[in-house]
Amino acid sequence: MEEVKNQQVILKDYVNGFPKESDMLLKTSTIIPLKLPQGSNGVLLKNLYLSCDPYMRARMSKTQGSYFEPFTPGLPITGLGVAKVVDSGHSNFKKGDLVWGGTGWEEYTIITTPQTLFKIQDTDVPLSYYTGILGMPGMTAYYGFYEICAPKKGEYVFVSSASGAVGQLVGQFAKLTGCYVVGTAGTNEKVELLKNKFGYDEAFNYKEEQDLDAALKRYFPEGIDIYFENVGGKMLEAVLLNMRVNGRISACGMISQYNLNQEEGVRNLSSIIMKRLLVKGFIVSDHFNLLPKYMEMVIPLIKEGKICYIEDIVEGLESAPAALVGLFSGKNVGKQVVVVARE
Amino acid sequence: MEEVKNQQVILKDYVNGFPKESDMLLKTSTIIPLKLPQGSNGVLLKNLYLSCDPYMRARMSKTQGSYFEPFTPGLPITGLGVAKVVDSGHSNFKKGDLVWGGTGWEEYTIITTPQTLFKIQDTDVPLSYYTGILGMPGMTAYYGFYEICAPKKGEYVFVSSASGAVGQLVGQFAKLTGCYVVGTAGTNEKVELLKNKFGYDEAFNYKEEQDLDAALKRYFPEGIDIYFENVGGKMLEAVLLNMRVNGRISACGMISQYNLNQEEGVRNLSSIIMKRLLVKGFIVSDHFNLLPKYMEMVIPLIKEGKICYIEDIVEGLESAPAALVGLFSGKNVGKQVVVVARE
Known part of the structure; x- marks a missing residue:
């Protein structure tokens, strides 16, 4: 043998x-x-x-x-x-x-x-x-963006970890839906990718911002309809202040918290009430029954060059x-x- | 004149x-x-x-x-x-x-x-x-409990501010639905009301608990399916640790935060992801179109003595x-x- x-x-x-x-x-x-x-x-x-x-x-x-x-x-x-x-x-x-x-x-x-x-x-x-794109991160972007956030054309979308395995897809899905989408990442190289490769309307390096609330107000003078949450902590705290009424937050990760022995406290949760927000956590493996539907959508987009990864x-x-x-x-x-x- | x-x-x-x-x-x-x-x-x-x-x-x-x-x-x-x-x-x-x-x-x-x-x-x-009961607080209890939390018989329900204008109704609605319901309030007199008047299965005085997480674990060894959020802050932080998978949090108020110049930070938000929670804020006046439906349900319950206020x-x-x-x-x-x- x-x-x-x-x-x-x-x-x-x-x-x-x-x-x-x-x-x-x-x-x-x-x-x-x-x-x-x-x-x-x-x-x-x-x-x-x-x-x-x-x-x-x-x-x-x-x-x-x-x-x-x-x-x-x-x-x-x-x-x-x-x-x-x-x-x-x-x-x-x-x-x-x-x-x-x-x-x-x-x-x-x-x-x-x-x-x-x-x-x-x-x-x-x-x-x-x-x-x-054809596995777990792809399904995460698909389920979190389309199924939880139910995006409409013209809505304002914000993505954290925007160049990551999931975020780069959320930005592209948002553009395909006709949304205005801004992403954030932690290096200028990634910020360039967001704008030049993934088609984000705007992008910024969160490490260069003293005041995340002010940064979000600059990029979203009208506020945020959809937040695709990948990081948690201070970013979530700032986003909550900038959500619009009836906004939706799809939460699949909070990477900023994973290495802390105790999580940071997040303020501004009263925005959830005042702005009637939906916050929905999910674990994508619960939704793998939708894989065939997602494959049917995404494989042609890849082959036609309408989406990149x-x-x-x-x-x-x-x-x-x-x-x-x-x-x-x-x-x-x-x-x-x-x-x-x-x- | x-x-x-x-x-x-x-x-x-x-x-x-x-x-x-x-x-x-x-x-x-x-x-x-x-x-x-x-x-x-x-x-x-x-x-x-x-x-x-x-x-x-x-x-x-x-x-x-x-x-x-x-x-x-x-x-x-x-x-x-x-x-x-x-x-x-x-x-x-x-x-x-x-x-x-x-x-x-x-x-x-x-x-x-x-x-x-x-x-x-x-x-x-x-x-x-x-x-x-027949106005704004009644509709708040009705919408938040039935429409947002979609309760099922046998589920575990936790209510904060449980003897208040809204909470006393949520507890009674939960019992009518066949749920197990525990409430918390801030005096022993109110705790007695919860158990003896509103039919809560259990109740406790949160001011007498050193450790809210431990208190919740005592009353909910199996965890919480539905939390009707009226207070926010430290209570929410402890509740998040004790939610069950696919739990729902209906948020209509965070009274503990209203008099602070800066909100408290809330930890344990990663539970939203791990437990796939739904957190939904609402302003009840958005849903007054459901008043006739609610009246049809609640007025007979009052007249038949099946609900008290x-x-x-x-x-x-x-x-x-x-x-x-x-x-x-x-x-x-x-x-x-x-x-x-x-x-």
């Missing part, structure tokens, strides 16, 4: 505060057979692209009662990725199939519940897109810890992907 | 922090004719019952951009009340009609936009109820300033009403 080395990224121990590369360990010694154990009805995957996502920070802490199950120290980190089926004991999958879904940060992973994996039908687009791709599992950690200081430009293998 | 004295409650100046009785002035000298000016198409009202409501605090400040228009210093305070039409220049109203709606804190008021008034059809119930009634306009101020220290037990005249 063929055997292979299986390099892995291991979480050493639970993390406090900002995660560091040294919280993870690259383990190279494991040798595994390239075949499922006799009688398994799982699948053996060869991992191709791994996705670095902000929600993974929560899994690095041993938090009680969190929605996200903590990682297990000493075992490989798990996350979303694109993979090729090497061996299958499940009737839905056969050797050679391409899939995306939950997998391990390692070269090969056995998935014992393959029904959670999505089979990739369309390979006429970059495969890595299934970690981004920027990825920040690093090579090799050995680059994965730094890539993941970099998310929390905004090092990535666009969707952060790790290539484990290209086929 | 008959002339009458018109005693008035005047706001002396805009208020900072907690309002005091001395922020208002009782003016007794005005003499007015008991007839509308020639050609008026308004109505002249004799005020019977005036409503003291927490939202009125916002109108005592000169806040820019607030939903509620500030009062004008030197003029009578305005608010909701029950009144009798003394003279009418409007075809919808005739002398002797009973109405509720926006009026002045004085004995007689000319309303130039009588289309904003609601004609009282059912006089087989205490007239003062049109400041409470506690009022805290003080006599005379001279008692109005203290009654209004008392709301913010929780002095009132039940809906705070001022009787100006009984007919």
